[in-house]
Amino acid sequence: MILVPAPALSDGGLVLRAWDRSDVNVVLTAGLDGLISRYRYSLPRTVAAAQRWIMTAETQRLAGERLELAITDHGTPVGSVALAEIADGNAFVRYWLLPEARGRGLASRAVRLLARWAFSTLRLRRLTAFIELENCASGAVLRRCGFVREGRLRRHMTGHDGNRVDTVLYGLLPEDLGV
Numbered sequence: 001m002i003l004v005p006a007p008a009l010s011d012g013g014l015v016l017r018a019w020d021r022s023d024v025n026v027v028l029t030a031g032l033d034g035l036i037s038r039y040r041y042s043l044p045r046t047v048a049a050a051q052r053w054i055m056t057a058e059t060q061r062l063a064g065e066r067l068e069l070a071i072t073d074h075g076t077p078v079g080s081v082a083l084a085e086i087a088d089g090n091a092f093v094r095y096w097l098l099p100e101a102r103g104r105g106l107a108s109r110a111v112r113l114l115a116r117w118a119f120s121t122l123r124l125r126r127l128t129a130f131i132e133l134e135n136c137a138s139g140a141v142l143r144r145c146g147f148v149r150e151g152r153l154r155r156h157m158t159g160h161d162g163n164r165v166d167t168v169l170y171g172l173l174p175e176d177l178g179v
Helices: 020-034 032-040 047-062 106-120 136-146
Strands: 010-013 014-018 066-073 075-088 090-097 128-134 148-158 164-172
Touching: 010 032, 010 047, 010 066, 010 106, 014 075, 014 106, 020 106, 020 136, 020 164, 032 047, 066 106, 075 106, 106 136, 128 136, 128 148, 136 148
Parallel strands: 090 128
Antiparallel strands: 010 014, 014 066, 066 075, 075 090, 128 164, 148 164
8 A cells, every 4th residue: 555645745836635536527637638648548538437547546556556646736636646556666657737737847846746755755766757759848847857868668658549659768766856
C-alpha cells in the first residue's frame, strides 16, 4: 500500500490530493481532450469509464502499484500527476493538465513536489518518464524539474493511432534534486 501524502503536498495554491468520486467530470474532460488523449491513451471517454478509472487508481494505490493524485489549483482539480509501476526503488512519472491549466507552471510544480516526496518519503532511487518524441511541452516540464534526457528508444510504444512510435527516456535521481 502507498499512503496518500499527509499533509497534502502543496506549493502556494497548488495542492496534490487523492482523486475522489466527485471528480468524475474532470477525468472525463481529460479523456475527451484532444491533446491529453493524444499522449495518455488510457484515459476514459465515458462517465462509467471515468468512475472505474478513479476506483482503479485507489485499488492500485492500495496494492502499492500506483499513486495517482489530482493536481488542484486553489481547490479546483485541473490535472493529474502519478507514480506508476513502482518496484525495486523505481517508478514512472506521468502527468496531464486540462487546457485551462496549461502554461502556468502547474505541471512542473506538481512533478517537482511529487518527486521530492517520492525520494524522501518512499525512498525511491530513480524516477523515469517516457514521452513521445513530438511531445515537446512534456519534455520541457521534465527538464524544468531536473530530469535528464537519457536516450531515444526507437519504435518503443504503440501510439494513439496504432503505429509504433519513438519515445524519449528521461531519468531523475535524488541527487538531481538535492535530496
